[in-house]
Amino acid sequence: MDASNDVKVAIVTGAGKGIGRAIALELSRVGYYVAVNFRTSREAAEETIKLIEKNGGQGEAQAFDVTDAGETKAALDDLFSRYKTIDVLVNNAGITKDGLFMMMPKDNWHQVVDTTLTGFYNVTKPVLRKMARRKHGSVVSISSIAGLIGNRGQANYSAAKAGLIGASRALAAEVAQMGIRVNVVAPGLIDTDMIKEVPLDGLKGMIPMGRVGQPEEVAKVVRFLCSDDASYITGQVISVNGGMK
Numbered sequence: 001m002d003a004s005n006d007v008k009v010a011i012v013t014g015a016g017k018g019i020g021r022a023i024a025l026e027l028s029r030v031g032y033y034v035a036v037n038f039r040t041s042r043e044a045a046e047e048t049i050k051l052i053e054k055n056g057g058q059g060e061a062q063a064f065d066v067t068d069a070g071e072t073k074a075a076l077d078d079l080f081s082r083y084k085t086i087d088v089l090v091n092n093a094g095i096t097k098d099g100l101f102m103m104m105p106k107d108n109w110h111q112v113v114d115t116t117l118t119g120f121y122n123v124t125k126p127v128l129r130k131m132a133r134r135k136h137g138s139v140v141s142i143s144s145i146a147g148l149i150g151n152r153g154q155a156n157y158s159a160a161k162a163g164l165i166g167a168s169r170a171l172a173a174e175v176a177q178m179g180i181r182v183n184v185v186a187p188g189l190i191d192t193d194m195i196k197e198v199p200l201d202g203l204k205g206m207i208p209m210g211r212v213g214q215p216e217e218v219a220k221v222v223r224f225l226c227s228d229d230a231s232y233i234t235g236q237v238i239s240v241n242g243g244m245k
């Protein structure tokens with residue numbers, strides 16, 4: 001596809017697997033050309049593209065580490081040079097480095113906060129400038145219930161995910177008049193690699209619905225927030241967590 005094409009374009013960070021892959025697939029199903037970002041999972045990202053194509057959609061895998069400003073800018077500039085608009089950005093990339101705060105190595109603090117918050121800065125700023133030129137766009141960032149209630153053993157992750165909410169609410173107010181909406185989805189426990197080490201049997205009792213969520217259940221909410229059906233929704237946090245509080 002070339003830049004003369006008026007295709008709708010979505011960027012999803014960390015979209016090789018898990019929730020990001022489900023979001024990429026969901027957006028492609030409603031007609032977006034999807035830039036599937038990955039950092040290490042190249043094969044998984046290529047598999048996401050294959051799944052998109054199998055459903056009749058289109059997209060491309062894009063390698064960049066959201067914490068690396070230079071690498072991120074180069075990849076986004078390349079995309080911007082080929083597409084007139086970026087309609088949707090989903091900040092999904094995230095990591096955990098759990099442990100009690102009093103024992104937490106500095107690196108574990110910085111890596112988690114950097115991925116979520118510096119990653120948000122590095123990707124969202126250039127994309128917003130592109131969206132602002134057309135006075136149109138939607139940004140959705142994936143936070144967590146940890147950012148709302150604080151999870152024991154996740155001070156770094158809870159701080160990062162709460163920060164994402166603060167940044168998104170501030171940004172929503174700044175760009176509302178530019179036709180850009182900024183929202184947050186806060187999942188509870190979702191069945192992905194991120195929770196494969198988590199002992200779920202004990203935790204299911206804390207979920208009123210009694211089960212973990214599926215990535216597709218998050219992706220559908222993201223798709224809604226990106227759509228014109230959500231045209232009057234901005235600066236909001238939508239929980240997708242089976243009723244957890």
Ligand code: NDP
Nearest residue numbers: 014018019038039040041065066093094144189190192194
């Ligand atoms: P996964 O571990 O399956 O996926 C995380 C994704 O983030 C991977 O695709 C990974 O890419 C990407 N990523 C990590 N660091 C970077 C980076 N520096 N640059 C680019 N991409 C990066 O987990 P989930 O799918 O579960 O997580 C998706 C999001 O949902 C995260 O933000 C997570 O915090 C959030 N979340 C998840 C919950 C859950 O229960 N699963 C609950 C609440 C929130 P790669 O593999 O290429 O390195």
